[in-house]
Amino acid sequence: GAGVSQSPSNKVTEKGKDVELRCDPISGHTALYWYRQSLGQGLEFLIYFQGNSAPDKSGLPSDRFSAERTGGSVSTLTIQRTQQEDSAVYLCASSTGQGSEKLFFGSGTQLSVL
Amino acid sequence: GQSLEQPSEVTAVEGAIVQINCTYQTSGFYGLSWYQQHDGGAPTFLSYNALDGLEETGRFSSFLSRSDSYGYLLLQELQMKDSASYFCAVRSASGGSYIPTFGRGTSLIVHP
Numbered sequence: 534g535a536g537v538s539q540s541p542s543n544k545v546t547e548k549g550k551d552v553e554l555r556c557d558p559i560s561g562h563t564a565l566y567w568y569r570q571s572l573g574q575g576l577e578f579l580i581y582f583q584g585n586s587a588p589d590k591s592g593l594p595s596d597r598f599s600a601e602r603t604g605g606s607v608s609t610l611t612i613q614r615t616q617q618e619d620s621a622v623y624l625c626a627s628s629t630g631q632g633s634e635k636l637f638f639g640s641g642t643q644l645s646v647l
Numbered sequence: 648g649q650s651l652e653q654p655s656e657v658t659a660v661e662g663a664i665v666q667i668n669c670t671y672q673t674s675g676f677y678g679l680s681w682y683q684q685h686d687g688g689a690p691t692f693l694s695y696n697a698l699d700g701l702e703e704t705g706r707f708s709s710f711l712s713r714s715d716s717y718g719y720l721l722l723q724e725l726q727m728k729d730s731a732s733y734f735c736a737v738r739s740a741s742g743g744s745y746i747p748t749f750g751r752g753t754s755l756i757v758h759p
Contacts, residue, residue, distance in 0.1 A: 537689075566746070575651075575734060576690070576749040589746065624689070634678055634697075634738060636747065638689040 535559075537639035539625050545645045546615055554610045554642045558627030565608050566626040566636065567600060576624065582608065583630070615646045649673040649737055651750035658756045659725055667720045667753045669735035677738040677745055679711050679718045684752070685731045693720070693733075722755070730757045 538557040546552050558565050567579040578592035582602045593599070597615075602608040612619055622643050626636040651671045659665040669679065678697040682690040694702055696711035696718060708721040722729055732754050736747040 568749070575751040576736075578746055578748065581746050592746075626690075632745070634680055634695040634747075635692045636680075636682075636690075638682075638691070640689045 537625055537627055537637050539623075539639035539642050541642060542640065543643045543645075545647065547647055548617060549614055551611065551613045552615055552644065554612075554623050554625075554644070556608045556610070556625030556627075556639060558606065558608070558625070559637055560606075561629070562627035562637070563605065563630050564628040564633065565602060566628075567608070567610050568624045568626065570622045570624055570641070572621075579610070579623075612644075615644075617646050620644055620646045649739055649748040651735055651737060651748065653733075653735055653750045653753045655751065656754045656756065658758065660758050661725055661727060663725050664721065664723050665725060665755065667722075667733050667735075667755070669718045669720075669750060671716050671718075671735070671737045671750075673716075673737050673739045673748070675740035676713065676716075677740060679709075680736040680738065680747060681707075681709055681720045682734045682736060682749075683731050684734065690734060725757050727757050727759065730755055 540555045563584045565582040568576040580600045581589040597613045600610045622641040624641045626638045653669045680695045681693040684690040694709040701710045706723045711718045732752040734752045736749045
């Protein structure tokens with residue numbers, strides 16, 4: 534596609550439920566990032582994929598969070614047993630490679646945990 | 648780890664010039680980026696500085712001083728549409744990954 538696509542755009546869930554957030558990066562981009570943005574805050578790094586290398590999971594806040602990237606393209610971020618503090622906008626970004634300074638962001642998924 | 652400091656809010660009038668500062672602390676510094684984000688929108692890339700000096704792109708310029716761990720974004724001929732949040736981001740080597748770390752953002756309010 535023309536840009537980074539994320540779905541759903543909005544997700545409301547109940548505390549304790551699992552959620553899956555999807556990211557379709559720009560075709561050909563080998564690097565993919567997940568960030569989390571709470572209201573009025575900066576972007577908090579979660580996880581990074583680069584090609585076929587092992588992902589950098591150093592930003593994941595707890596073991597309830599996991600992510601995978603299938604076929605070097607689409608990525609899914611899974612949050613198990615959601616908590617109210619997980620409420621935030623989850624942003625996905627892609628770039629042409631590790632050395633590229635320009636990240637292209639999707640519009641994000643607004644997650645609300647009730 | 649890395650840390651970045653930028654003002655939380657800046658206000659200016661249409662047509663004016665505004666400077667948004669960013670100071671950072673990091674090891675293995677690689678470069679400083681700036682992103683713009685309108686309310687409810689996706690962050691969009693504005694500029695990147697890896698070397699000291701000023702980079703100009705139209706009405707926007709970005710400056711970096713590696714020795715001072717400092718940079719700024721300069722916006723000239725401000726327009727109402729420039730009202731947005733602006734984030735600086737440091738790219739540094741972390742275990743071999745060059746992952747950008749973002750500041751908390753500066754909300755720019757442009758008044759008519």
